[in-house]
Amino acid sequence: MEIGPILRALWHNKLGAMLIAVQIAVTMTVIINAIFIINERSRLMARPSGLEEANLFHLTSVGYGDDFNEQVTSDDDLNMLRQLPGVVNATAVNAIPVSGSGSSTGVRIDMDDRTANVGTAIYRVDEQVFDTLGLNFIAGEGFDVTDMRYRSSAGTTDADKVVMTEALAAILFPDLTPNEVIGETLYTDQVTALQIVGIVERLQAPWPSWENVESSVLIPEQFLDTYSLYVVRTEPGQRDQVMRAAEDLLAGSGADRVIRGVNSLEQTRSETYGADSALSSILKTVVVTLVFINSMGIVGLAVFSINKRRKQIGTRRALGASKFEILRYFLLENLLITTVGVLVGAVLTIALSIVLTTNFNMPAMAWYYAPLGALALIAIGQLAALGPSVRATTITPATATRTV
Amino acid sequence: MLQMNNVSKVFRTDTVQTSALKDFSLTVDEGEFVTITGPSGCGKTTFLNIAGLLETYTSGTYLLDGVDVSQLGDFQRARLRNEKIGFIFQSFNLMPDLNLFDNVDVPLRYRGMKASERKPLIENALESVGLASRMKHLPAQLSGGQQQRVAIARALVGSPLFLLADEPTGNLDSNTALGVMELLQEINDKGTTIIMVTHDQLLAKQSQRNIHILDGRISTGDQAEALAPAAEVA
Numbered sequence: 184m185e186i187g188p189i190l191r192a193l194w195h196n197k198l199g200a201m202l203i204a205v206q207i208a209v210t211m212t213v214i215i216n217a218i219f220i221i222n223e224r225s226r227l228m229a230r231p232s233g234l235e236e237a238n239l240f241h242l243t244s245v246g247y248g249d250d251f252n253e254q255v256t257s258d259d260d261l262n263m264l265r266q267l268p269g270v271v272n273a274t275a276v277n278a279i280p281v282s283g284s285g286s287s288t289g290v291r292i293d294m295d296d297r298t299a300n301v302g303t304a305i306y307r308v309d310e311q312v313f314d315t316l317g318l319n320f321i322a323g324e325g326f327d328v329t330d331m332r333y334r335s336s337a338g339t340t341d342a343d344k345v346v347m348t349e350a351l352a353a354i355l356f357p358d359l360t361p362n363e364v365i366g367e368t369l370y371t372d373q374v375t376a377l378q379i380v381g382i383v384e385r386l387q388a389p390w391p392s393w394e395n396v397e398s399s400v401l402i403p404e405q406f407l408d409t410y411s412l413y414v415v416r417t418e419p420g421q422r423d424q425v426m427r428a429a430e431d432l433l434a435g436s437g438a439d440r441v442i443r444g445v446n447s448l449e450q451t452r453s454e455t456y457g458a459d460s461a462l463s464s465i466l467k468t469v470v471v472t473l474v475f476i477n478s479m480g481i482v483g484l485a486v487f488s489i490n491k492r493r494k495q496i497g498t499r500r501a502l503g504a505s506k507f508e509i510l511r512y513f514l515l516e517n518l519l520i521t522t523v524g525v526l527v528g529a530v531l532t533i534a535l536s537i538v539l540t541t542n543f544n545m546p547a548m549a550w551y552y553a554p555l556g557a558l559a560l561i562a563i564g565q566l567a568a569l570g571p572s573v574r575a576t577t578i579t580p581a582t583a584t585r586t587v
Numbered sequence: 588m589l590q591m592n593n594v595s596k597v598f599r600t601d602t603v604q605t606s607a608l609k610d611f612s613l614t615v616d617e618g619e620f621v622t623i624t625g626p627s628g629c630g631k632t633t634f635l636n637i638a639g640l641l642e643t644y645t646s647g648t649y650l651l652d653g654v655d656v657s658q659l660g661d662f663q664r665a666r667l668r669n670e671k672i673g674f675i676f677q678s679f680n681l682m683p684d685l686n687l688f689d690n691v692d693v694p695l696r697y698r699g700m701k702a703s704e705r706k707p708l709i710e711n712a713l714e715s716v717g718l719a720s721r722m723k724h725l726p727a728q729l730s731g732g733q734q735q736r737v738a739i740a741r742a743l744v745g746s747p748l749f750l751l752a753d754e755p756t757g758n759l760d761s762n763t764a765l766g767v768m769e770l771l772q773e774i775n776d777k778g779t780t781i782i783m784v785t786h787d788q789l790l791a792k793q794s795q796r797n798i799h800i801l802d803g804r805i806s807t808g809d810q811a812e813a814l815a816p817a818a819e820v821a
Contacts, residue, residue, distance in 0.1 A: 185696060192684035195725065498680040501641055502741070503669020503697035505662045580641040580668070583680055584632055584753050 207524025233385030235317035285389030304388030322361035323381030350397035497582025594647035673742030732763035
């Protein structure tokens with residue numbers, strides 16, 4: 184191997200090699216952090232919401248007029264929706280998970296210690312919500328119709344039961360099993376005492392980027408106002424046609440109201456994660472572009488370097504180098520330049536990651552990103568240099584005796 | 588040692604066919620100092636390329652140290668070049684980014700020798716051309732004559748069967764050329780066979796035998812005869 188002479192030769196003619204090494208280092212720094220961000224976003228987007236999203240849609244009814252009766256309209260709407268062909272169940276809620284819009288509150292187990300409040304999403308629901316959303320109980324049970332309480336301008340009766348997610352139970356009762364949590368009392372910000380009757384495996388909050396996104400409580404309580412939000416679960420494969428039928432059904436029911444916001448849960452998720460998805464797409468484009476530019480830089484340097492050294496290559500062949508030894512020389516030279524680039528790049532990658540973690544509240548990059556990125560860039564570099572290096576082997580030894 | 592019988596070399600393009608060597612026959616024995624002369628385009632370099640296994644030939648036979656080279660593949664020809672032939676080029680052909688030590692080291696590396704075996708050979712070769720003290724210098728830091736001496740050291744370092752020199756003094760002034768020629772004579776006196784292509788009739792006269800080429804063939808006319816006494820001078 185000719186590592187020593189190659190390094191010494193590069194040292195005497197270092198500008199081109201240094202530029203490529205710097206390009207590789209910068210490329211590595213950007214693409215490794217970009218790939219980490221892409222993966223992090225993908226992981227966030229892939230988290231299950233706890234719902235059977237493929238078969239769910241939601242729609243909003245907004246009443247108007249003096250004769251509009253909120254409770255009657257809501258009960259009638261839910262009855263009509265449940266009888267619609269293709270519908271499994273329907274429920275009224277105050278917010279849609281992963282929609283970006285909803286309510287939160289603080290909950291604690293010690294009534295007097297407000298400092299122990301844990302932030303959680305609060306869903307005000309009816310007793311059909313568990314079946315409609317497809318929530319999975321790991322302890323206890325849901326509500327029945329007698330548990331329902333209503334809030335309106337005429338008066339308010341507070342609910343006294345609650346179902347929470349497993350993640351919230353683990354925060355509030357770290358030493359208890361889910362079954363042991365059933366029957367315990369929970370206090371809200373408003374010092375309402377709620378008896379815990381059930382724990383569901385998962386129900387995400389409406390805000391995906393919230394740190395407490397896995398903490399949610401469900402309370403059997405409804406606001407009686409002109410605004411009603413319904414979630415409908417359909418038979419598999421019938422969601423889209425049922426969506427249209429449900430909209431027509433409610434719009435033609437004769438009540439003084441408008442129907443709007445008819446969307447599948449998948450649409451809602453897509454809109455909520457739109458910025459993340461767009462960022463991922465932009466970063467993927469940046470990664471591909473940088474890898475391409477980097478590869479072209481290596482190809483360019485290799486082609487330039489080989490064209491400049493045609494006579495040297497011919498001389499080496501005349502002095503006894505085989506074609507393989509010429510190929511090995513140029514691949515080794517490229518490997519050394521790339522290795523310097525990725526070593527500098529690894530330091531810069533970690534430094535940028537620390538900056539992002541410190542200043543932008545991003546999670547720390549896993550240790551294996553830098554070495555895997557370095558190996559990938561070395562492989563890409565060798566592939567880029569392979570074509571020009573193979574061309575170098577076609578330079579004949581007789582080139583050594585040519586004067587032009 | 589080197590035996591060519593009726594060797595021909597034809598260069599073909601789609602429309603043109605050029606015979607660079609025609610039925611060229613030559614035998615060079617061990618220890619000889621042979622010069623090849625002739626006008627530009629006569630086939631001197633083609634002969635040198637074929638003799639040095641830098642190029643293949645179209646017909647005829649060429650035995651190098653008893654080996655029929657027509658049967659060899661690219662790899663075997665490279666090995667044979669490395670082990671049997673030392674090249675000296677008109678433009679020296681040193682690697683500009685390598686110091687003298689690394690330049691002389693090039694052919695030995697292709698021989699697969701260990702660093703500990705190569706080092707004394709390189710030092711001896713540079714010593715023999717009077718440049719041992721400058722082995723860390725780059726070629727650009729040397730004069731033309733010194734660069735050619737480095738090239739001679741590189742050609743000699745692997746103890747080849749013979750040296751092929753292509754206009755070794757062509758890029759040097761007359762005084763420096765004389766010095767290089769004296770060095771080549773010394774090398775020949777120590778037993779190394781030398782085949783040298785040159786334009787310079789005075790240098791050709793210093794060799795033991797001169798071969799004059801005209802139109803791809805060995806000339807038997809006045810030119811060769813005029814140089815014949817040169818063998819006695821040498």
